[in-house]
Amino acid sequence: MQSISTARSESQILATNKVLKNTYALLAMTLIFSAATAGISMSLNLPQFGLLTLVPYFILLFLTTKFRDSSLGLVFVFMLTGFMGLTLGPILNAYMAMTNGSQLIMTALGGTGAIFLALSGYVLTSRKDFSFMGGFLMVGILVAFLAGLGAFIFEMPVLSLAVSGMFILLMSGMILYQTSEIIHGGETNYIMATVSLYISLYNMFLSLLQILGAFGGDD
Secondary structure, X not given: OHHHHHHHHHHHHHHHHHHHHHHHHHHHHHHHHHHHHHHHHHHHOOOOOHHHHHHHHHHHHHHHHHOOOOHHHHHHHHHHHHHXXXXXXXXXXXXXXXXXXXXXHXXXXXXXXXXXXXXXXXXXXXOOOOHHHHHHHHHHHHHHHHHHHHHHHOXXXXXXXXXXXXXXXXXXXXXXXXXXXHHOOOXXXXXXXXXHHHHHHHHHHHHHHHHHHHHHOOO
Protein backbone atom coordinates (compact mmCIF):
# COMPACT_ATOMS: atom_id res chain seq x y z
CA MET A 1 0.00 0.00 0.00
CA GLN A 2 2.85 2.35 0.86
CA SER A 3 4.55 1.74 -2.48
CA ILE A 4 1.28 2.49 -4.31
CA SER A 5 0.84 5.71 -2.31
CA THR A 6 4.45 6.71 -3.04
CA ALA A 7 3.99 5.99 -6.73
CA ARG A 8 0.83 8.13 -6.81
CA SER A 9 2.63 10.93 -4.99
CA GLU A 10 5.54 10.84 -7.42
CA SER A 11 3.10 10.77 -10.37
CA GLN A 12 1.27 13.83 -9.01
CA ILE A 13 4.53 15.70 -8.51
CA LEU A 14 5.63 14.94 -12.07
CA ALA A 15 2.25 16.04 -13.45
CA THR A 16 2.38 19.26 -11.42
CA ASN A 17 5.92 20.02 -12.55
CA LYS A 18 4.88 19.46 -16.16
CA VAL A 19 1.94 21.87 -15.86
CA LEU A 20 4.19 24.46 -14.19
CA LYS A 21 6.90 24.10 -16.84
CA ASN A 22 4.43 24.27 -19.73
CA THR A 23 2.66 27.27 -18.17
CA TYR A 24 5.84 29.32 -17.79
CA ALA A 25 7.03 28.36 -21.27
CA LEU A 26 3.71 29.32 -22.89
CA LEU A 27 3.50 32.49 -20.78
CA ALA A 28 6.93 33.59 -21.99
CA MET A 29 5.96 32.94 -25.62
CA THR A 30 2.65 34.79 -25.33
CA LEU A 31 4.34 37.77 -23.68
CA ILE A 32 6.88 37.96 -26.50
CA PHE A 33 4.12 37.63 -29.11
CA SER A 34 2.05 40.26 -27.33
CA ALA A 35 5.04 42.62 -27.25
CA ALA A 36 5.49 42.10 -30.99
CA THR A 37 1.84 42.91 -31.78
CA ALA A 38 2.05 45.94 -29.48
CA GLY A 39 5.06 47.10 -31.48
CA ILE A 40 3.13 46.65 -34.73
CA SER A 41 0.20 48.56 -33.28
CA MET A 42 2.51 51.39 -32.22
CA SER A 43 4.19 51.58 -35.61
CA LEU A 44 0.79 51.69 -37.36
CA ASN A 45 -0.33 54.37 -34.90
CA LEU A 46 -3.66 52.61 -34.34
CA PRO A 47 -6.31 54.51 -32.35
CA GLN A 48 -7.23 53.42 -28.84
CA PHE A 49 -9.83 50.65 -28.77
CA GLY A 50 -11.66 51.83 -25.65
CA LEU A 51 -14.69 49.75 -24.71
CA LEU A 52 -14.51 48.00 -28.12
CA THR A 53 -11.73 45.93 -26.55
CA LEU A 54 -14.26 44.00 -24.47
CA VAL A 55 -16.18 42.28 -27.28
CA PRO A 56 -13.30 40.49 -29.05
CA TYR A 57 -11.60 39.94 -25.69
CA PHE A 58 -14.53 37.98 -24.25
CA ILE A 59 -15.08 36.10 -27.53
CA LEU A 60 -11.44 35.00 -27.68
CA LEU A 61 -11.43 34.17 -23.97
CA PHE A 62 -14.53 32.02 -24.44
CA LEU A 63 -12.98 30.19 -27.41
CA THR A 64 -9.71 29.64 -25.54
CA THR A 65 -11.64 28.18 -22.60
CA LYS A 66 -13.84 26.02 -24.85
CA PHE A 67 -10.87 24.48 -26.71
CA ARG A 68 -8.44 24.44 -23.77
CA ASP A 69 -7.95 20.68 -24.08
CA SER A 70 -7.07 20.70 -27.78
CA SER A 71 -4.45 22.22 -30.06
CA LEU A 72 -6.99 24.86 -31.06
CA GLY A 73 -6.67 26.19 -27.53
CA LEU A 74 -3.08 27.18 -28.31
CA VAL A 75 -4.22 28.99 -31.45
CA PHE A 76 -6.83 30.96 -29.54
CA VAL A 77 -4.51 31.78 -26.65
CA PHE A 78 -2.09 33.39 -29.11
CA MET A 79 -4.97 35.17 -30.82
CA LEU A 80 -6.13 36.47 -27.44
CA THR A 81 -2.72 37.65 -26.27
CA GLY A 82 -1.89 39.04 -29.70
CA PHE A 83 -5.09 41.05 -29.68
CA MET A 84 -4.32 42.34 -26.19
CA GLY A 85 -0.95 43.44 -27.51
CA LEU A 86 -2.66 45.37 -30.30
CA THR A 87 -4.82 47.19 -27.75
CA LEU A 88 -1.72 48.01 -25.72
CA GLY A 89 0.05 49.77 -28.60
CA PRO A 90 -2.11 52.94 -28.71
CA ILE A 91 -1.88 53.27 -24.92
CA LEU A 92 1.90 53.06 -25.04
CA ASN A 93 1.98 55.65 -27.84
CA ALA A 94 0.01 58.03 -25.61
CA TYR A 95 2.61 57.67 -22.87
CA MET A 96 5.49 57.94 -25.33
CA ALA A 97 4.16 61.39 -26.21
CA MET A 98 5.26 62.50 -22.72
CA THR A 99 8.83 63.67 -22.29
CA ASN A 100 9.50 60.92 -19.74
CA GLY A 101 7.13 58.41 -21.33
CA SER A 102 9.75 55.76 -22.06
CA GLN A 103 10.96 55.95 -18.47
CA LEU A 104 7.43 55.50 -17.14
CA ILE A 105 6.85 52.47 -19.38
CA MET A 106 10.13 50.82 -18.40
CA THR A 107 9.46 51.48 -14.70
CA ALA A 108 5.98 49.93 -14.96
CA LEU A 109 7.40 46.99 -16.90
CA GLY A 110 10.17 46.44 -14.38
CA GLY A 111 7.77 46.77 -11.46
CA THR A 112 5.40 44.23 -12.99
CA GLY A 113 8.23 41.77 -13.58
CA ALA A 114 9.62 42.22 -10.07
CA ILE A 115 6.22 41.70 -8.43
CA PHE A 116 5.55 38.59 -10.53
CA LEU A 117 8.94 37.03 -9.74
CA ALA A 118 8.67 37.85 -6.04
CA LEU A 119 5.14 36.48 -5.61
CA SER A 120 5.68 33.39 -7.76
CA GLY A 121 8.98 32.69 -6.02
CA TYR A 122 7.32 32.99 -2.62
CA VAL A 123 4.61 30.47 -3.48
CA LEU A 124 7.05 28.04 -5.09
CA THR A 125 9.41 28.10 -2.11
CA SER A 126 6.87 28.26 0.71
CA ARG A 127 4.41 25.85 -0.96
CA LYS A 128 1.56 27.69 0.78
CA ASP A 129 -1.99 27.03 -0.37
CA PHE A 130 -3.80 30.21 -1.42
CA SER A 131 -6.92 28.49 -2.75
CA PHE A 132 -8.98 30.22 -0.03
CA MET A 133 -8.52 33.51 -1.93
CA GLY A 134 -10.47 32.38 -5.00
CA GLY A 135 -13.93 33.63 -4.08
CA PHE A 136 -12.68 36.93 -2.67
CA LEU A 137 -10.61 37.62 -5.78
CA MET A 138 -13.50 36.93 -8.15
CA VAL A 139 -15.80 39.31 -6.26
CA GLY A 140 -13.05 41.92 -5.97
CA ILE A 141 -12.26 41.81 -9.68
CA LEU A 142 -15.95 42.16 -10.57
CA VAL A 143 -16.32 45.19 -8.26
CA ALA A 144 -13.10 46.77 -9.59
CA PHE A 145 -14.17 46.15 -13.20
CA LEU A 146 -17.55 47.81 -12.68
CA ALA A 147 -15.92 50.72 -10.82
CA GLY A 148 -13.39 51.11 -13.64
CA LEU A 149 -16.18 51.06 -16.20
CA GLY A 150 -17.97 53.79 -14.29
CA ALA A 151 -14.81 55.86 -14.00
CA PHE A 152 -14.28 55.58 -17.77
CA ILE A 153 -17.86 56.43 -18.74
CA PHE A 154 -18.24 59.33 -16.31
CA GLU A 155 -14.63 60.53 -16.65
CA MET A 156 -13.68 60.32 -12.97
CA PRO A 157 -9.85 60.36 -12.80
CA VAL A 158 -9.66 59.99 -9.01
CA LEU A 159 -11.84 56.87 -9.08
CA SER A 160 -9.82 55.58 -12.03
CA LEU A 161 -6.60 55.84 -9.97
CA ALA A 162 -8.29 54.11 -7.04
CA VAL A 163 -9.35 51.29 -9.35
CA SER A 164 -5.77 50.99 -10.64
CA GLY A 165 -4.58 50.57 -7.06
CA MET A 166 -7.25 47.93 -6.49
CA PHE A 167 -6.20 46.06 -9.60
CA ILE A 168 -2.55 45.97 -8.53
CA LEU A 169 -3.57 44.33 -5.27
CA LEU A 170 -6.08 42.00 -6.93
CA MET A 171 -3.69 40.92 -9.67
CA SER A 172 -1.02 40.27 -7.05
CA GLY A 173 -3.54 38.04 -5.32
CA MET A 174 -4.32 36.30 -8.62
CA ILE A 175 -0.64 35.49 -9.14
CA LEU A 176 -0.45 33.97 -5.65
CA TYR A 177 -3.70 32.08 -6.21
CA GLN A 178 -2.93 30.75 -9.69
CA THR A 179 0.61 29.66 -8.85
CA SER A 180 -0.72 27.93 -5.74
CA GLU A 181 -3.41 26.20 -7.80
CA ILE A 182 -0.76 24.83 -10.17
CA ILE A 183 1.59 23.43 -7.54
CA HIS A 184 -1.24 21.94 -5.45
CA GLY A 185 -3.01 20.33 -8.41
CA GLY A 186 -6.02 22.64 -8.46
CA GLU A 187 -5.18 23.75 -12.02
CA THR A 188 -4.12 20.99 -14.40
CA ASN A 189 -4.57 22.83 -17.70
CA TYR A 190 -1.53 24.90 -18.61
CA ILE A 191 -3.42 26.91 -21.24
CA MET A 192 -5.89 28.24 -18.69
CA ALA A 193 -3.11 28.81 -16.16
CA THR A 194 -1.23 30.83 -18.78
CA VAL A 195 -4.29 32.93 -19.62
CA SER A 196 -4.88 33.70 -15.95
CA LEU A 197 -1.28 34.77 -15.34
CA TYR A 198 -1.10 36.74 -18.61
CA ILE A 199 -4.25 38.72 -17.79
CA SER A 200 -2.91 39.39 -14.30
CA LEU A 201 0.37 40.73 -15.69
CA TYR A 202 -1.39 42.78 -18.38
CA ASN A 203 -3.73 44.46 -15.90
CA MET A 204 -0.97 45.00 -13.36
CA PHE A 205 1.27 46.65 -15.95
CA LEU A 206 -1.48 49.01 -17.13
CA SER A 207 -2.45 49.86 -13.55
CA LEU A 208 1.14 50.63 -12.56
CA LEU A 209 1.58 52.68 -15.71
CA GLN A 210 -1.53 54.74 -15.00
CA ILE A 211 -0.48 55.48 -11.44
CA LEU A 212 3.07 56.36 -12.48
CA GLY A 213 1.73 58.56 -15.26
CA ALA A 214 -0.59 60.38 -12.88
CA PHE A 215 2.03 61.09 -10.23
CA GLY A 216 5.25 61.12 -12.23
CA GLY A 217 4.16 62.11 -15.72
CA ASP A 218 5.74 65.11 -17.38
CA ASP A 219 3.85 66.14 -20.48
